[in-house]
Structures are given as structure tokens and as C-alpha cells.
Amino acid sequence: MTSSAPTLTRALGAIAAAASGIPGPARPPEPAVLAVLAERAESTVVRSGGLVAKAHAGDTDSAALSVRLRVAAHPLLDGILLPPAALPGTDGALSAPVHGRTVTVWPFGRPVDPDAPDSAPWEDAGRLLARLHSVPVAALPGPLPPMRGPAKAARGVARMLAAGAAEPAVLAAWRGLPAWARDEAPQPRDGAALCHGDLHLGQLVRHPAPLGPWRLIDVDDLGLGGPAWDLARPAMWFAAGLLDPADWGRFLGAYRAAGGPAVPADGDPWPHLDVAARALAVQTAAIAVAKAAQEGRVLDVTEQAVLDTCRRIAEVKCSSTPGEGPRPVRARR
Template sequence: MTADTLLPALTASARHAVHPAADTDCSCATEDALLADRDDGTVVRHGDTVAKAHAPDTDPAALARRLSVSADLPGVLLPPLDRAPAALLGRQVTLWPYGSPVDPDTPDAAPWEAAATLLARLHRAPVPVGLPPMRGPLKAARAIGRLRAAGPHPGAAAVLRAWAGLPDWARAQAPMAARALCHGDLHLGQLVRHPAPDGPWLLIDVDDLGAGDPAWDLARPAAWYACGLLPPDAWLRFLTAYQDAGGPAVPAEGDPWPALDVAARALTVQTAALAVAKSAAADRPLDEVQQAVVDACDRMSGESPELGQGFAT
């Protein structure tokens, strides 16, 4: 199946959701929009409805369970339009209301407090029976697999050394402690305002949702801060808001790094692995941000087990 086949069918699904009584070739004034087209998902919009084709290896039963969780946590997760995915050309498709995303051109207005508060509420919610494990470590392991398949690169050795130093659970080689309901892939692209454009912020993308260690959901901003890529004030805003909302991943007071260290290392390795793989595939050097995470992996190899606030130095 090619994108030329999937995109028209996915767009037709979105159109049918908006105009169920009309032909899929409706001639309404609303334009279709391609919001994302990646290996792990293709997303299109028609009016106020979004249709997503999930990754080809998506388990429909696990996805349905995650959709139910999203539907049952209003005010935290964006609720789907249907609790059950539909099959389309060998892909699982879900329908969602449209929400306004974070504006990447206004970093000073990034909703760090909202993200942290939503995470704390998610982590404090009961873990539903039968929910699959959170898939964060699996994504890190896949990034390493992509790195190994990409061919020689001067940054690869440092990333692989840092990976080897992580505990088995962080490398998806042992069960993760199922302490909380976790998002699994938290970053600012996972927040939207709904109703658009000025409604409250909500979390989106349930593909990695599951039971696991809540520290993983704080790991990406923690890693960015430790690598010097997230300003200290933004990190402090995020961390403080999470603690004020009663988030269980870190202590309410005191040093948060013992709880965050392993997950922050793992997210740093994941980010570096993808950066090196893309660099090798495109035969181009790492950019400044990519080099920063590879350098952090190099420092990990010679440091004590806990990075703490010295990670960036």
C-alpha cells in the first residue's frame, strides 16, 4: 500500500465522519489538510474532524483499550469520536475532534504548566484492568535498532555505549514497574486546545499509553534541560507545576533527579540514536541540537550512574 492509496481513503473517512449522509466526494467548501505523514502514523483533517491511520503493526485490541481510556478521562485526554478503531487498507484508523496545536513559533508561550498539570492528573488516575504496558522503552529500543541499521557514523559508538549502560527495563528487555497510567511519548506536540482555537489544553496520541513508570513522561523535558536544550526557567515551571498538582513521579520536595535519571538518560539515547540514524541516511553532519544529545551520550559513558544536574556540564 502506498501513500497514493492511503491518503484518499483516509481523507474519505474524515469526510464521511463530517457528512455521513453525503457521498465521500462531497463538494463542501471545507478544505482537506494533511497534518502528519510519518512511518508511525498519517493524519488528515476535514473540517473539525481528524482521521488518523496508525502504524501498520498496531494491535487493534490494544488500541481499542487505549481509546476507551481516552474517552473515560475527559479534561485530561482528547476523547475520540469512536471507542473502536476501524480497519482501512490494512491500517487501524481512528477519528478525533480537531484541536489547535502548540505554536512552535512562540516558544516563550509554550504551555509547560498545562502539560505538567495534565500529566499529574493522568498519573493519578486509576490504571484500568487489562491496559497494555506503556510503550516508551519499546520506542527507545526501536530507535537503537534504526541506528544499528543505518550504517557507520562517528556518533554511533557513544550512543551505543550509553545505551548499554541503561538497566534492562529502560531497554525494553525486562518488565517496567506498572506504577501509574502513563502517556508514553510526552512532548509539546502532544497537546492541543479543544474546542479550537481557545479551549483548554488536552493530551493527544494514545498509541503509547499504558501502565508504567510515570518518570518516563517527564523524561524528555528533563533530558532537554540536562542537555542544555531547555532553559532552566522552563524546566522549573514544568517541574513545579507537576509537583503542585500532586504528580507521583517525583518527590513533592527535594532533588527530583534520582527518580528521573534513568528515564532521562533513555530519552537522551533515543533522541541521539534517531539523530545519528537520520544523519547517516542523509549523509550529512549532525546539527547543533543533534550534536548536543550525542555529546551527552558520550558524557554518560564516563559518569557515575546518576547524571543529576551535572548532566549538561
């Protein structure tokens, strides 16, 4: 963290406390009331009472984020995305610059319990995605920015190279992707929908906490794109042998039953998920390799499984377009 991190964290705490109506400098809030939920280079999140304040990444496109926030607050997204709250002391503004970072305020939601994998809300995730992908884009504030999934995949590879760890299998799998999946060309417009862009179980919370319905959070990558990208991370985990087939079936089955447009209602989904799943395998492996290099350690079991998936992708020379060539090779169990 930079030397400005404590100042930013304190400012976020004051914003969240003011938004929650909790006294600020008069007395320090108790730890249960004020808590740092995340403190990373790309985001810092502080909770006070029933609200959290988030400082977005320093290179955030504030204009694009403004559109994303208005989409999240739109009535068509009610019950799908957690809506932002207005910043205190403003005339209903949904974001503001604070110490060089764009800051937003959100209701607090209870996250998925990482220690209770059997209770993971896979069906809820599938249904929420199907509803998100079915929102009529023309009725939303715009113009919608592109979904940032491919841009994040490219950043993952760049991070690996910057760490001096040019893993051949990752680069070979990366080169096998179409230009749009490498963020080197515009994303296809056919079948484009409103997409989350970074779907994983950490992007779901119960609101109102602790037992309210599940909602999607984090709009930083929200935008127009191919809905298959939002299914790609669970698909990649399944292909890598890291997600139980029953859980994959729960997720995919709920998505299909809710009318999700990314895959047909029945039959083999892989021709439609192939490119995005390969891209997520590359992104995940690249970040894992970069972290291991920076920390001077070997890959852990999960990281190695994703890297092995990239090796299998490179070996079978998967096609660069959906519906052509073999699917990613499944890991042996």
C-alpha cells in the first residue's frame, strides 16, 4: 500500500459513517461498526453500520463508471444488482473524487461463506445472471461501455509478463484466442447483452443482511458484451476439475431454466462457452504465475490445476471461434 492508504481509508470510514448517520470524529467508532473489508491496490472498501464506501482503482474511467452506477440504480435492475447509495453531503451524487480515487457508497450485504462450500448459491447465481442478461439494453442509461472481461484478461497477461514470468503454456493459450477476447479488437455485437464482466461467488451478497435475497455486486466491469463471459469462470473451474460437476450442473441448469441467452436451453453448452472459458483460464493462470513469481514461491494446487488447463488448451490447439474445434480438455479426477 502507498503512504496515502491510511488517509484514504480514514476518509472512506468518515464517508460511510456519515452516510450511515453514525457520529464521526466525536468518538472513534467501535470495530464492529467500522471495519476495513478490503484494502488492495485496485480497491479499498470500508464499512460503517449498514453502508460501505469503496475507493475504485486509480485508473478507473469515471465517465464509464458513472453510466454503470446509473444502470445499477435503474428500476430494471431492481432485485438483480445491489444499487448504489448517494454520497453524503451531495445532491444525490453516486460518485465523487476523494484523494485521487473515485469513491462510491453501497448498502452492506452478507457475502458467501467461503468455509461452507456446500451452501454456495449456485442456483441463485445462475438465475441472477439470466435476469441480468435479459434486461432490455435499449431501456437503460447509456451509451453502455463495453463489458471489461477481455480487458481484464489482457491485464492479467501483462501482469505476468511484467513479473518476468513468461509462462509458455499461458502465452500459447493466449495466442490461440480471437483478437476480441485479447482486447485487441471490438467485442462481437451479435447476441450482446448487459453483462457483469467478473462473475464469481465473491460477487454475491445477501441484502438486507443477513438473510435477504442474493444480489450481484461490483459494477466496475459491467457493460455490453457476450453473456457467455459471465458463465466462463465456473465453466473454466469445471473444465479444470476445480468445480464439482453437480455444482456446475446446478449453476448451468438454473441459468437455462431462467431463460438465460448465453447458451441454448439444452444440448452441449461448450461450443458457446469455449472462447470465454479459455480466456478465463489464461487470465487466472497468468495472475497466479505472476503472484508466485513476485512472492518467490511455487504454485499451489489450485493454481497448478489452472496452469495445467492452459497446457491442455495449447496442446489440443482449440479453435479461436465458438462452435469450431475441441472444447477445453477436462482434468482427470
